[in-house]
Amino acid sequence: MIINGVSIDATFAEAFPMKATRAIITAQNEKWAMISAQAMTGFATSVIACGCEGAIERVLDPSETPDGRPGVAVMFFAMGGKGLAKQLETRAGQCVLTSPTSALFAGIDGGIRIPLGKNLRYFGDGFQISKLISGKRYWRIPVMDGEFLAEATTGQVDGIGGGNFLVLAESQPQALLACEAAIEEMRKIPNVIMPFPGGVVRSGSKVGSKYKTLGASTNDAFCPTLKGATRSDLSPEIESVMEIVIDGLTKEDIDKAMRVGIQAVCDLGAENGIKRISAGNYGGKLGPFHFHLQEIMA
Amino acid sequence: MSALTLTLKNAPEQRIDMSALSCHLLKTLSITDIAALTLQSGKRKLRVDELFTIEGSDSQQLVIKNSHEKLDFIGKDLDGGSISVEGDAGAYLAMGMKAGDIKVSGNVGLYAACEMKKGYLEISGNAGDFLGAALPGNKMGMKGGTILVKGDVGQRAGDHMRRGNILIEGNAGDYCGSRMTAGTIAVMGQTGRYLGYAMRRGTLLLWNQPQLSASFNDCGAHTLAFLPILFASFRSLNTKFADVAQSFNRVQRYAGDMSEMGRGEVLVKL
Numbered sequence: 373m374i375i376n377g378v379s380i381d382a383t384f385a386e387a388f389p390m391k392a393t394r395a396i397i398t399a400q401n402e403k404w405a406m407i408s409a410q411a412m413t414g415f416a417t418s419v420i421a422c423g424c425e426g427a428i429e430r431v432l433d434p435s436e437t438p439d440g441r442p443g444v445a446v447m448f449f450a451m452g453g454k455g456l457a458k459q460l461e462t463r464a465g466q467c468v469l470t471s472p473t474s475a476l477f478a479g480i481d482g483g484i485r486i487p488l489g490k491n492l493r494y495f496g497d498g499f500q501i502s503k504l505i506s507g508k509r510y511w512r513i514p515v516m517d518g519e520f521l522a523e524a525t526t527g528q529v530d531g532i533g534g535g536n537f538l539v540l541a542e543s544q545p546q547a548l549l550a551c552e553a554a555i556e557e558m559r560k561i562p563n564v565i566m567p568f569p570g571g572v573v574r575s576g577s578k579v580g581s582k583y584k585t586l587g588a589s590t591n592d593a594f595c596p597t598l599k600g601a602t603r604s605d606l607s608p609e610i611e612s613v614m615e616i617v618i619d620g621l622t623k624e625d626i627d628k629a630m631r632v633g634i635q636a637v638c639d640l641g642a643e644n645g646i647k648r649i650s651a652g653n654y655g656g657k658l659g660p661f662h663f664h665l666q667e668i669m670a
Numbered sequence: 671m672s673a674l675t676l677t678l679k680n681a682p683e684q685r686i687d688m689s690a691l692s693c694h695l696l697k698t699l700s701i702t703d704i705a706a707l708t709l710q711s712g713k714r715k716l717r718v719d720e721l722f723t724i725e726g727s728d729s730q731q732l733v734i735k736n737s738h739e740k741l742d743f744i745g746k747d748l749d750g751g752s753i754s755v756e757g758d759a760g761a762y763l764a765m766g767m768k769a770g771d772i773k774v775s776g777n778v779g780l781y782a783a784c785e786m787k788k789g790y791l792e793i794s795g796n797a798g799d800f801l802g803a804a805l806p807g808n809k810m811g812m813k814g815g816t817i818l819v820k821g822d823v824g825q826r827a828g829d830h831m832r833r834g835n836i837l838i839e840g841n842a843g844d845y846c847g848s849r850m851t852a853g854t855i856a857v858m859g860q861t862g863r864y865l866g867y868a869m870r871r872g873t874l875l876l877w878n879q880p881q882l883s884a885s886f887n888d889c890g891a892h893t894l895a896f897l898p899i900l901f902a903s904f905r906s907l908n909t910k911f912a913d914v915a916q917s918f919n920r921v922q923r924y925a926g927d928m929s930e931m932g933r934g935e936v937l938v939k940l
Contacts, residue, residue, distance in 0.1 A: 439898050475895050499933070501871070502852070503896055504814075504833060506903040512896055521895040 373666045377642025378649060380634070380665050385536045386653035387661040390419075390449040391456045392531025392621055394429065394479025395488060397468055398443040402431060408471035409444035412463045416448065417568045418617075420577070420588055424450040424459040425533060425619050427565035438477045439521070445479055447565045449533045449619040456528060457486040464522070465492050472517050478508070480527030489513070489522025532661050535618035535626035538576065538594065538650040539637055544612040546645035548572070551614045553640060554633035564620035564629040576615040579654060591652070610647060623661055631668050638669075673731035673754075674704070676722035682740045684712030685760060686721065689743035693751025693770060696729035704729065739779060745772045748789065761798070764791045767815065777821070781805070786834070788815045792908070799824035799843065802836050812836070812853065818909050825862070828855045831872065837904065837911050847874045850934060854900070858910060869927050869934035875900075876938045877916075886926030891940055893920050 373380040397412065399405035409428050416426035426448040437443035448463075450456035468476045469492055476488060493500040493511040501512040502524075509524040539554070541547035555571035558564065566572075581589035592598050593605040594613045606613070616633055620626040640646050651665055676691070687710040696704055705719035718724070726733070730751035734744065737757030744760070745753045749768040758776035764783045770790075777795035783802045801823045802812035811830035822840035829845070831853045841859035848864065850872035861880045874880075901917035910916055921937040 438902075439895055440902075501873075501933070501935070503854070503873075503900065505896070505900055510896055510899065512894075518892060519894060519896075521899075 373669065375635075375638040375669065376640075378638045378646050380638075380669055381648060381650040382666055383651050384653055384656070384665065385534070385630070385651035385663040386656060386659035387532050387534035387536075387626065387663065388451075388659040389661075390425075390451060390531045390533035390619065391453045391528055392447060392449045392619070393456060393460060393483075393486060393526055393528045394445055394447045395460065395464070395468075395526055396432065396437060396443050396445050396477040396479045397471075398432075398437045398439050398441040398475045398477070399471070400441065400473035402442040402444075404471065404473055405442050405444045406431070408468050408474045409446050411467035411471060413446050413448075413567075414467070416459075416463075417573070419449075419451055419533070424448050424456060425565070425567040425617075426459075426463075427567045427571075429565055430559065430562070438523075439475055441475070443477075447479070447563075447619070449531050449565070449567075453484065453486070453528055460526070461487055461491060464488060465495070469495065469513070469515070469520055469522070475521040477523045478526035480529055483527030483529040485525035486528045488524060488526045490524040492520075492522055493524075529621065531619060531621050532623060532626055533619040534659060535620060535630060535661075535663050536576075536615055536652050537630055537634055537665065538613055538615050538648075538652065539646065540594075540606065540610045540613050540648035540650060542609055542611055542645035542647060546640075547612040547614045550637040550640050550644070550646050551616060553636040554616055557632040557636040558616070558618070558629045561625065561629040561632060563622065563625040564618050566616055566618055566629075568615075568617055571616060573615045573617055576613070576652060579658075594650075605650070607647070615652065623663075626661075626663060627668055630663055630665075634665070634669055671728035672726040673733045674701075674727060674729045675725040675733040675735060676718070677725070677735040678722055678738055678741075678757075681738050682711060682721070684714070685740045685742050686711045686716070687743050688734075688741050688760075689746035691718070691732065692745055692748045693730050693732055693753065694747075694749040696732070699729065701727055737774075737776065739777070742779070745770075748772065758795070763793075764789070767791065780824075783812060783815075783817050785810065786812045786815050786817070788813075790815060791817045793817070793819045793821070796821035796840070797823045797827075799826050800829055801827040802831055802834070803827070803829035810851070816907070818907060818911075820909070822859065828853065828872075831855070837907075837909060839910050847872065847934075850874075856911065858916070866927055866934055866936055868930045870931040871933045873934070874936045875921075876936065879938055880936065882924060882936065883927070885929040886924040886936060887928060889923040889925050889935075891920065892923050894923075894937070895919070897921070897937075 413426040429445040432443035489511040496513040513520040551572040576591040577588040708715040739758040742760035755774040761779035780798040804811040825843035844862035848867040850869040856875040897919040904911040924936040
């Protein structure tokens with residue numbers, strides 16, 4: 373399959389079941405909601421070492437938030453429910469509770485309930501106040517700038533992590549430009565996040581390493597400087613490869629995000645140095661979710 | 671199916687215990703069975719059809735027409751369904767109510783919604799003393815649900831209240847929110863003396879400056895984030911509380927009752 377001179381590999385991205393949740397951060401203005409959201413989703417690029425994968429899903433209009441203030445929706449994905457709950461709580465405690473004027477609300481109504489402000493309330497040292505409004509429990513925690521309002525719980529649901537595609541280009545600036553174009557379109561799709569810095573990862577990994585202590589190491593088959601030194605998957609004109617990883621609530625959400633992302637890359641086309649789109653997989657034996665590039669773009 | 675409508679034939683001489691006519695108790699009964707039910711009235715037991723004319727058949731939508739202040743225990747322990755009272759209701763209306771809704775077009779007596787657990791009670795007129803309170807000797811009043819009173823309420827509204835909302839469009843008598851453990855009482859009108867007497871936790875939300883006891887301490891003026899959410903939850907109700915113009919988030923906060931636990935609050939609109 374070739375779109376605008378870009379070759380789409382007959383391969384697939386392999387993804388795994390994860391546990392997912394969403395929270396809504398509001399603040400006096402969008403600037404401070406965003407600061408709080410950025411802090412909360414910091415160091416959450418990969419479950420390999422961060423404990424969870426998290427990112428800003430989108431900016432919310434005041435009409436969409438529970439307290440009518442500007443807000444930001446953030447999503448987190450982890451391999452298990454326990455780990456997800458722990459990550460959510462510590463991040464909420466250190467990054468949102470501490471952030472001026474912030475309030476924190478559930479972003480998913482259904483699912484298994486996991487603590488959001490439920491345990492943060494103890495920071496109130498006995499001065500915290502509970503309010504049960506329309507069946508939802510909120511905690512009012514006195515803090516130095518006024519009151520921190522946090523919904524007690526949010527929903528944990530099944531999600532999918534590890535959807536991905538690789539952009540193979542003739543130069544590093546061209547690969548980055550294409551990925552930026554893809555991320556801009558993909559951020560318009562609800563229920564997905566791209567957890568790596570700016571949504572793009574330049575250090576895609578393979579499973580295993582020559583070093584016994586490491587579970588993952590550089591994806592040498594896609595490293596352009598190793599074209600002559602390893603069993604490379606790259607043709608001579610490829611000088612840079614970047615990857616976009618997608619976590620989403622459903623397969624359809626990831627399908628949609630991959631489609632718009634790959635399309636944005638292909639729109640730049642071969643004339644802008646984009647040669648191929650590929651994807652990372654483990655032979656289909658590890659992850660139950662397969663995203664076939666050519667099927668998605670058909 | 672049309673609503674089961676009971677029209678009171680004459681003003682009763684003695685008080686009547688209406689607890690046998692709660693919707694959940696009528697679910698499996700035919701109209702003949704319902705007509706044959708007996709209600710305690712003084713020392714006598716009177717058949718339902720002796721007191722009321724009966725029309726309609728849907729026992730989960732009960733309408734009591736020509737209602738009287740001597741009809742006590744209407745909707746006692748109600749566990750689903752709806753009751754519409756056209757006229758006044760006696761004491762213990764909606765006592766221990768678990769689910770469903772009750773609407774009264776007139777005034778109601780003592781202990782309305784006492785120890786209510788869930789559901790919705792709307793009173794278009796005035797309510798007597800001990801609205802949403804605990805029964806004498808008990809320590810736990812209203813535990814959930816919402817009460818809306820469009821008129822005034824008597825003394826001790828929300829006494830020992832544990833959870834839920836009491837919304838009062840009119841005035842509240844003395845000792846409003848006394849011995850509250852938690853929950854919210856909102857009063858648009860004036861409040862009487864000894865507001866929040868011995869309250870431990872809970873919120874008294876007021877539109878007018880009250881006469882506060884010395885055991886309530888001023889915590890200053892604040893903008894509270896939970897208030898817009900609270901007001902938004904009233905939007906579906908048929909009340910002045912649903913009016914956007916009536917909502918606010920800027921209040922003077924008083925903490926008390928300091929002679930008790932002191933974790934309660936009186937919030938006065940600024």
